[in-house]
Amino acid sequence: MYKVHCMNNIAKAGTDRLGANYELTDALEDADAIMVRSASLHETQFPKGLLAIARAGAGVNNIPLDRCADEGIVVFNTPGANANAVKELVFAGLLLASRDIVGGIEWVRANADDPDLAKHAEKAKKQFAGHELAGKRLGVIGLGAIGAAVANTATRFGMQAVGYDPYLSVSAAWNLDRRIEHADDLSRLVADCDYITIHVPAMDSTKNMVNAELISQMKPGAVVLNFARNTIVDERAMAAALAEGHIARYVTDFPNPVSADMKNAIVLPHLGASTTEAEENCAVMAAEELRDFIENGNITHSVNFGAVDLGPIASGERLAIIHQNVQGMIGKFSQYLADNGINIENMANKSRGSMAYTLIDIAGEVPADVIDRLAQAGGVRRIRVIRSK
Ligand SMILES: NC(=O)c1ccc[n+]([C@@H]2O[C@H](COP(=O)([O-])OP(=O)(O)OC[C@H]3O[C@@H](n4cnc5c(N)ncnc54)[C@H](O)[C@@H]3O)[C@@H](O)[C@H]2O)c1
Numbered sequence: 001m002y003k004v005h006c007m008n009n010i011a012k013a014g015t016d017r018l019g020a021n022y023e024l025t026d027a028l029e030d031a032d033a034i035m036v037r038s039a040s041l042h043e044t045q046f047p048k049g050l051l052a053i054a055r056a057g058a059g060v061n062n063i064p065l066d067r068c069a070d071e072g073i074v075v076f077n078t079p080g081a082n083a084n085a086v087k088e089l090v091f092a093g094l095l096l097a098s099r100d101i102v103g104g105i106e107w108v109r110a111n112a113d114d115p116d117l118a119k120h121a122e123k124a125k126k127q128f129a130g131h132e133l134a135g136k137r138l139g140v141i142g143l144g145a146i147g148a149a150v151a152n153t154a155t156r157f158g159m160q161a162v163g164y165d166p167y168l169s170v171s172a173a174w175n176l177d178r179r180i181e182h183a184d185d186l187s188r189l190v191a192d193c194d195y196i197t198i199h200v201p202a203m204d205s206t207k208n209m210v211n212a213e214l215i216s217q218m219k220p221g222a223v224v225l226n227f228a229r230n231t232i233v234d235e236r237a238m239a240a241a242l243a244e245g246h247i248a249r250y251v252t253d254f255p256n257p258v259s260a261d262m263k264n265a266i267v268l269p270h271l272g273a274s275t276t277e278a279e280e281n282c283a284v285m286a287a288e289e290l291r292d293f294i295e296n297g298n299i300t301h302s303v304n305f306g307a308v309d310l311g312p313i314a315s316g317e318r319l320a321i322i323h324q325n326v327q328g329m330i331g332k333f334s335q336y337l338a339d340n341g342i343n344i345e346n347m348a349n350k351s352r353g354s355m356a357y358t359l360i361d362i363a364g365e366v367p368a369d370v371i372d373r374l375a376q377a378g379g380v381r382r383i384r385v386i387r388s389k
Pocket residue numbers: 057058059060079080082083086141142143144145146147164165166167168169172199200201202205206227228229253270271272273274
């Protein structure tokens with residue numbers, strides 16, 4: 001029985017998908033795998049037997065990816081599984097920033113006892129008037145699963161979308177509506193956009209990407225939306241730009257003492273992925289990734305190891321080896337197995353940074369002493385023998 005420790009509330013559809021050979025455990029030290037959403041694992045000491053962590057979501061800035069790789073722990077995320085939920089909330093943000101919907105609702109509630117409410121509303125409503133999205137220009141920073149969905153939907157709202165993503169993947173590019181303009185310079189993109197929405201991952205290279213200088217280059221009266229992460233925006237610079245009126249509205253999904261206190265900010269409590277559908281999609285994808293890795297050794301959607309897939313194990317045994325990405329490892333494995341009279345039926349290998357992963361299919365059984373000696377070969381972090389059922 002494999003043991004899975006959940007560090008956050010994970011949708012039941014996902015934990016059910018783990019199946020009969022898995023049980024949930026409260027004891028981290030017993031876990032073969034972790035399922036997590038936004039809980040920070042940076043200070044967590046992982047047990048020696050931990051094989052994998054599945055992030056039911058997109059952002060992995062809460063997980064120490066390099067330390068996990070070094071400890072032989074494969075980290076997965078669930079790309080695209082919550083993109084529609086975030087896209088829909090971005091549109092709610094665009095509308096909340098353009099029409100004073102909240103002010104209007106509060107006015108009605110405050111005047112609930114007025115018997116002439118309908119009549120007085122017709123007079124009061126001019127203070128809540130706003131602008132339409134149609135005909136406006138929307139700058140999208142990052143055209144991955146969420147950014148592309150936002151840009152495509154914007155064109156259907158009659159907006160002109162312009163995207164910036166120097167690392168755009170080919171599959172993401174195929175998904176883009178052909179009316180979306182392409183910008184190769186961020187300063188020029190922000191200079192003529194009425195709305196700017198951020199959809200890049202939180203990484204060292206994106207920290208404070210939206211800084212005082214970029215904000216000063218934005219069109220006066222622009223609206224900025226941040227459904228990515230707060231570290232991407234210099235929020236003190238944003239607070240100053242809002243206070244002086246250069247930026248009309250900042251819509252953010254990341255509450256903290258700085259954003260919660262900003263003038264003209266709309267601050268949500270990290271609701272982007274909080275829909276039943278997204279929570280289920282993420283949890284199910286995370287469970288399937290964990291099962292394929294634990295039961296077949298295959299790696300799909302890892303953020304710290306390359307993709308390796310030999311399909312389901314059909315017969316014999318499969319060796320799953322996590323090792324350093326140094327010269328001669330594959331030669332060492334094949335020579336060692338050959339010296340012990342073991343034939344390799346099939347093999348796949350992928351390296352990423354300083355670590356690599358190798359899957360080797362063997363027709364029969366590999367004796368335990370051969371495995372023990374392979375495990376002691378220099379550079380091997382972890383070796384698992386997966387048996388066909
Ligand atoms: N608010 C929420 O609840 C919520 C939910 C999901 C995701 N997110 C955040 O949104 C981020 C994006 O999610 P996604 O699913 O679209 O991820 P994704 O990986 O599909 O897309 C990210 C895109 O950003 C691009 N990119 C990376 N660095 C860039 C740079 N310097 N300039 C421009 N583009 C750059 C990449 O090429 C990629 O296309 C996540 O990393 C996460 O932090 C937030």
